[in-house]
Amino acid sequence: MSDEAAKAAPDWVGAQRDPSGYPDPNRPGHCVRCGTQTVDLDRGGRVRPRCPACGWVYYAKNALGAALLIVEDGKVLLVQRAHEPYLGQWMLPAGFVEYGEFAEESAVREAEEETSLSVELDGLWGFYFGTDDPRNVAHLAVYAAHQVGGTLQAGDDAMDARFFARDALPKQIAFQAHRRTLADWQADPARVPVPLSGSPRR
Secondary structure, three states, X not given: OOHHHHHHOOOHHHOEEOOOOOEEOOXXXXXXXXXXXXXXXXXXXXXXXXXXXXXXXXOXXXXXXXXXXXXXXXXXXXXXXXXXXXXXXXXXXEEEOOOOOXXXXXXXXXXXXXHOXXXXXXXXXXXXXXXXOOOOOEEEEEEEEEEEEEOOOOOOOEEEEEEEEOOOOOOOEOOHHHHHHHHHHHHOOOOXXXXXXXXXXX
16 A cells, blocks of 8 residues: 555544544543643644643654564565454564563564564664554564574464565565565565664663
C-alpha cells in the first residue's frame, strides 16, 4: 500500500486522524491527568489536544517495532500471520517494543515467541518507517540475527514459519517496512549490519 493509499484508508476502530494525515488511535478527547475535555491548540507547528485546566499537551508518538532478519543458506526466515491485520500474509518475525523494553530485547523475545528459536543478534541491519499498519504508524528496527538453539516451530501470532530463497519470496508480504527490508536484502544480501550499541542496563 502506498503512502497516499494509507492516508486514504478508513480509520482503525474509529481512530482520529493526526494532522499528519495518518490515523492516531491514541489521540485523546480528555486530559489523561485530570479528565478535563481537551481543546485543540497550535503548538510546535501542529494542532495538538491541550488541557485548559492543567496545561497538559498531547504529543503523538510513532510506535516502534523490532524485527529479525535471520538468513541461513541464502534463505530468509518468515512467519505467516495468524491474526488481522493482514491475516495469512508473511512477514519477518517481529513485534512492538514494549514500554521500558530495549528494542534488541524485543527482537530476541519475538524470535522465541513466534519461531521457538533462540537467537543472537549480529547488528542493526536497517531502520524503516511504515504507514500501512492500521493500528499505528510505526518505525521498525531490523536486526540481523542467527540461530543458537531451539527448533523452528510457529507460535504466538504466527501460524507458520519457514525459510524462503531470495527469488521465491511469498507474493503477499505484510507491512511496508517488511517489504522494503526484504527488497533491500534481495538487492544486497551481503550488507554488513551496524554493530550493536550494548546493554542499556549498564
